[in-house]
Amino acid sequence: MRTRFSLLDTPSPNLQLEANLDNAIAHYFQKRALTLAEIPEYQDLVQRARKIRLDTLNGLPSHLKRFRGVLEGAGVRVIEAKSAEEARRAVFDIAKRHDVKRAVKSKSMLSEEVCLNEFLEESGIEVVETDLGELIVQLAKEKPSHILTPCIHKSQREIAELFSRVFQRDVPDEESAIAELARVFLREKFFSADMGITGVNFGVAETGTLAFVENEGNLRYCALLPRVHVALMGIERIAPDMESLGTLLTVLTLAGTGQRAGAYTTLLSPPEFGRKAPEQDRFFYLILVDNGRSGLLSDPKRRETLACIRCGACLNACVVYRHIGGHAYQAPYMGPIGAILMPGIHPKGTERLGFFSTLCGACREICPVGIDIPGQLLAVREQFFHHAARSPAKGVRYLAFLLASHIGRHPRVVSLARRLVRPMLAIPYIEHVLGWGKARDLPVPASRSFQERFWGDHTDAA
């Protein structure tokens, strides 16, 4: 099973990628602008949401204690998972206990983070993604490339071709035909599944309420139809009280999709919820996942990253994300939030993500909880250099940079190096051998340098 993010099997981006992203993101900005134009108090809401999140993080241990206390007092089973391994194991144990053969799952980035699907499937449990975008990437054997729109990198034509191949029938290049096929396919899965797996948008410390937001209705199916419901929640996703929940729900959808509310918002609350489930021979488990979050929480410089409510807006605003797409990050979280969260919770192999940014600040502008993402990126970079300075490879790197700076001063030597490297990079699949090209294009140097072309053209003109 692959649990190392750097080994995620992702396809190389194709020429269609940028066009697909541009098209989807342009739609997003249009819708968002239309909605926000009617909400003059939006910036006040953002400030309020920011305060709620930062205050909550400052007192997180006591909020969590209260939250757990209310749920457990009502008979809800709460499981603490310190690591990804513990989270996977907990879900698997529940599945075994209840003799689960098939699980239906709604979109949950946390489940991607802990590599849940791979683990369950290798253990013989069928896992069916039920969000349309997630289903598309699952059928394509890919990973999501956006927090909210997992298949944002795919065009409609590509999806129709995929469905035609998988379902062995001619699926027209029409969005409604694709969605109808998915609806019929998934409905049967919903009604025959033994277990539903969902994420949680927010947990309310004061009341133990669990809040879920979605647009399709698949989450509600996953939570309410199968006899077992397992919800995975990051320990930081706490709202202190119901009033704060209202503010967070409001900014979440405004920022994420430009909607005043998701089509379906579901709140499950103890004590009634805890009491009713066993009476109806139904089982509910909440898994509270830490997986590196406590480390971030204890670092005052980096704590702010945990304020994220996963709206996905910063991805849309990021010029780097829009050019390279989500797969290039080779991590479950991508874009600006991926670049600051991954090095915090899973530093191994992800520290370089801090450099996937121009530090233009567009992400900070758009963030509904006002996270200073550029500031966090600088902190990630600082951490990277701090580790690099202590690494044994430091001397080698220093010499390499020294050599490069010398070569750079001699155009003839640069030209010679370019000529030597060019044929090597033209060898098919060399980029995969080098590792760099697994999810990125490795550009081949131009046959003539700018200087050669410039002076050459001038000579021709003369």
Next chain:
Amino acid sequence: MTTQTLLEQFLKQAERLDVAVFPHGPTPALKEWLDKIRTATGFQEAWVDPAMENSPPFLEEALSESGFQSAFPLEPREIDSSPNVALGVARADFGLAYSGSLAFIKTNPLVTLVPAGLLVVLDAKKILPAYKELFLELTSPLPAILSLVTGPSQTSDIEKKLIKGVHGPKWVAILLHG
């Protein structure tokens, strides 16, 4: 905010969400809407939420006129494995002016999710400004499930094109009274 202002805001949001609003009565517009769903789905079954107190008397008639066979929903486990239900009928406990959302406390959420169309009875006096006021209305103990429906089920996962009815109802309408 006055009841009238809240109602106006609610109606504006409902229109944006493509939710039809009919006055409380057997109007031709309601009949047309019911016929549309009956024809588009080809199914006859309508679920009427058993938690719906004071079901409007004209409704049963309107349903049967449009060719529906109404039935009370069963418990989730007893639901057929591929329910071809055309219409769900339920009473919303509250409406939210800010978003056009409908809030259900006693209704089985599957009634508002499984059918292709959803018809909701709403009292105009039960329209609240937004989440904050809704949460203040909830008394202790909180309802086991509070479900909010804001327009039809939808996705924009394919090239950001809006597709309605992907898992839940494609058509939503409100019968407004009070």
